[in-house]
Amino acid sequence: MKALSQRRILLGVTGGIAAYKAALLTRRLVEARAEVQVVMTEGACRFITPLTLQALSGRAVRRSLWDESAELGMGHIELARWAERVLIAPATADCLARLVQGRADDLLSTLCLATTAPVLVAPAMNHVMWAHPATRANCETLAARGVTILGPDDGELAERESGAGRMLEPEAIRDALAAHLAPQAGELAGRHVVITAGPTREPLDPVRYLTNRSSGRMGYALAAACVAAGARVTLVTGPTDLPVPDRVEAVPVETADDMHAAVFARVEQADVFIAAAAVADYRPARRETHKIKKDEAGSNVELVRNRDILAEVAAARPRPFVVGFAAETRDLETQARAKRIAKGADMLAGNLVGVDRGFDQPDNALYVCWEGGDCHLPQAPKTRLAEQLAQLISQRLSDAQTPDSTA
Incomplete structure (x- = not known):
């Protein structure tokens, strides 16, 4: 070595x-x-x-x-x-x-x-x-x-x-x-990378909202890793308590619709799109103007689907190199491979989540798959996993741009 x-x-x-x-x-x-x-x-x-x-x-x-x-x-x-x-x-x-x-x-x-x-x-x-x-x-x-x-x-x-x-x-x-x-700086030199991170919040009324347990740590670590590798990074971030990494342009958003708009305002100029955010799949069909009182609340809240940012970016033409994430509680490899194909992503990183695993933890492990290949990134701090993932993305970009010598 x-x-x-x-x-x-x-x-x-x-x-x-x-x-x-x-x-x-x-x-x-x-x-x-x-x-x-x-x-x-x-x-x-x-x-x-x-x-x-x-x-x-x-x-x-x-x-x-x-x-x-x-x-x-x-x-x-x-x-x-x-x-x-x-x-x-x-x-x-x-x-x-x-x-x-x-x-x-x-x-x-x-x-x-x-x-x-x-x-x-x-x-x-x-x-x-x-x-x-x-x-x-x-x-x-x-x-x-x-x-x-x-x-x-x-x-x-x-x-x-x-x-x-x-x-x-x-x-x-x-x-x-x-x-x-191993030297890492410069692997993404000259690239523009757009990353989503954190949760979204979908309001029920002025004081309540639907959200999830995402801390945003993985997305923020990826932003720092891509900057270290030479990229220009735009971070579209849901609400978090994390400091924005140096030399990263942060675009704060709250709802899934906000994130969708922010991404599509920038992704046309991107070379890489990394969807690390935990975007809410659903939002309340109606947002109440005033706080819902206990005696007014019913037993049901009608929900409607949010737009699928990852799938829409992957379906756009032209489009950047697309990396998705999958948080699963079981059958990680099977679910991750299926999601990559269903969403049309070039690469997908899957991780297991649950009690004391994934969310709000400083470390994690990833299963990464792409067409014709996959690998496991073992348990490590999210900062280290982000560096390894940035290296994989750089390698896949290089492979995609190298002419087939047998052609």
């Missing part, structure tokens, strides 16, 4: 049973010609010996902030400046909490405070610990600070239970690190 060759990776290993996977991860990184410096916590040394990782990395493992020979030259600062990436795998629940708190009472936590290198973490813990609100809040805080969270996977755990919390396999972590190091 060219992206890892000669790159300086500081691998932090913390005290969880998944520490045994750090041996294979070290081997895979070295095979890719990365320079690997392992830093272990005291707890990690109870699960795997430093000698093992020293033999695999070819470097003495660092363990203590109080190593007199290393710290004679302020070794922790030297290491922090040496690293091009800091990768912590496994990252326990305690490790995530310590990073959030900015602790600096051991070598690894001190390095993370002292480095300017991007930090990536691969969580590994019991599924109940992963689902705990404190852990979820910690992950959200770290993601907001720019830390990349890799995984975890869903599967069998060491305690013979099953669920989300299993550390990604070493090969997946290696590939994610390589992708993080």
Whole structure:
């Protein structure tokens, strides 16, 4: 892997049973010609010996902030400046909490405070610990600070239970690190991308409306990722509490009709249209002028269908490259493939939603399909998924514009 060759990776290993996977991860990184410096916590040394990782990395493992020979030259600062990436795998629940708190009472936590290198973490813990609100809040805080969270996977755990919390396999972590190091800027240079994000609100009366649980995070992350890839981005956004990313033109809307009008006023000049918004399928047939009183309200509200923005953009001629989204509660791949065809989209990204999944979460996983191909983007922060999706869009655009050599 060219992206890892000669790159300086500081691998932090913390005290969880998944520490045994750090041996294979070290081997895979070295095979890719990365320079690997392992830093272990005291707890990690109870699960795997430093000698093992020293033999695999070819470097003495660092363990203590109080190593007199290393710290004679302020070794922790030297290491922090040496690293091009800091990768912590496994990252326990305690490790995530310590990073959030900015602790600096051991070598690894001190390095993370002292480095300017991007930090990536691969969580590994019991599924109940992963689902705990404190852990979820910690992950959200770290993601907001720019830390990349890799995984975890869903599967069998060491305690013979099953669920989300299993550390990604070493090969997946290696590939994610390589992708993080690969150059991305300029992939969409010169393109105009129109993105919809967030929910819509369909008024019943002056104080009530129909809406959904969309936070807008995926659409906003896509806007930032497309700007980073060189695109000019217009974000047509329903009501959210999110800050507009830098260099993004935001067009605030409220209803599905508002969003429809805003999109079609701009999409003719777009190269790419990404429909990430959760647009209401229906709206009340009648909007009351005054607040509906309890004694006036009936048991039924008549609804009418809203226009299908995704399908209409896809049906227009000429039209941009069209990317849709599908939020499903089951049969994700089947539903996503069917929706892509039904809507006429060039690409569709599907995700599972439900309790503690999809909506209002800092991370997600996507199934992406297009004509003749598909792929899975594993659980990751939405910011990372947005970068990966922007890369896929860029690749599909390039493929569509490359003449068939066999023609």
